[in-house]
Amino acid sequence: MSQVEVRTKHLLGLKDLDADEIISILDRAAYWENHPVKVSNMMSGRFVANMFFENSTRTRFSFELAEKRLGAEVLNFSAAVSSVEKGESIYDTVKTLESMGIDAGVIRIKPVGVLQEVAKKITVPLINAGDGNNEHPTQALLDLYTMRKQFGEIRGLTVSIIGDVQHSRVARSNLWALQKLGAHVQFCAPDVMKAPDLDAYAPYVTIEEAVQADVVMMLRVQLERHEIGIMKSADEYRKAYGLTVQRAAAMKPHAIIMHPAPVNRNVEIDDELVEHEKSKIFTQISHGVPIRMAVIERALS
Structure with a gap:
């Protein structure tokens, strides 16, 4: 990433991100789009959990491709087959994965405001993959x-x-x-x-x-x-x-x-x-992977 000050490693929304930070992510995505290596070892040994408490196919695959292209180890978590269905809170699930040693989490959830509350109590960087009708x-x-x-x-x-x-x-x-x-x-x-x-x-x-x-x-x-x-x-x-x-x-x-x-x-x-x-x-869809590579790199760097 360029030498723009990153105020928080979380990416919860763009409302609170300044223009310089947005541009630095776009610039880094351009690097990845033009980078011919299919898989880099830049994030080798880092663990990223995709925590989807709401169904998604394209966004989850795009994040997973981005993570794997960076060389990260990927854990996929789907709420439909998890203990969240049995009453465990979203916070408890994220805290559990943090305690196990993940380095970053990508989260999609339905309720608005929950992600921001969870982020206050979690030290690993969280990336918002869509929260209700709030932000994406x-x-x-x-x-x-x-x-x-x-x-x-x-x-x-x-x-x-x-x-x-x-x-x-x-x-x-x-x-x-x-x-x-x-x-x-x-x-x-x-x-x-x-x-x-x-x-x-x-x-x-x-x-x-x-x-x-x-x-x-x-x-x-x-x-x-x-x-x-x-x-x-x-x-x-x-x-x-x-x-x-x-x-x-x-x-x-x-x-x-x-x-x-x-x-x-x-x-x-x-x-x-x-x-x-x-x-x-379809051009937009193709840009999802380099953008998410830049965002994950920002979280883990």
Whole structure:
């Protein structure tokens, strides 16, 4: 990592990380992306536990690949088959693994606020792999990395975040980080998907205005969370807020399409746009491993 002061080895969110620290992670990820060695022995003899108290496939695999590329020993822990199901607390589980000698932990959990409380009592560095609708810092970092690689810099970009803002940890982490790096963030969402806690930080615009941004970021819509109004039908959602082929045709020539995945095809984005030349969706996924390598290295260095 570059000589930026790291105030804490934990990575709990981007709201409290300053711009210099964010940029240093992006710079180090660029090193790893361009580093041809499939497996480095840099973290040989270090033990990292992936503690997933909420289901995940892509994020867990991405972290595991990153850890193994760094040469770390990986322990995978899934709450579905653990004593947490029998009533053990999340804190007790993390404390137990710390007592056994892990060097860092990657955690995904549903309740908001628990991770921050656990981190106060744990000395090994913890990395947030998603906590409720609070933050998902490594997703936002790989999004920033994708934008910077595409446009050269983030300052001055207009980024539209479209969809279920209320339940989105991706929207929150991106909002905090993009604004620190000088981007203009705007939201677009139906009333039942707006986040009142974010009203003071970014404006809401219409879908027609939203697709005029430099970056059009679609969020995964979890229709099961919404029982009222427009959310009754995936088709109605697509017509009102989806990135359709017609709407994509109105985008600026240089603009890009992003999505944290998994994608609901033909709901928030039309099937033929997922791998369109403007789409960076699979590029984003490819950036997850170098970003997470940089984050793990930061925790263990």
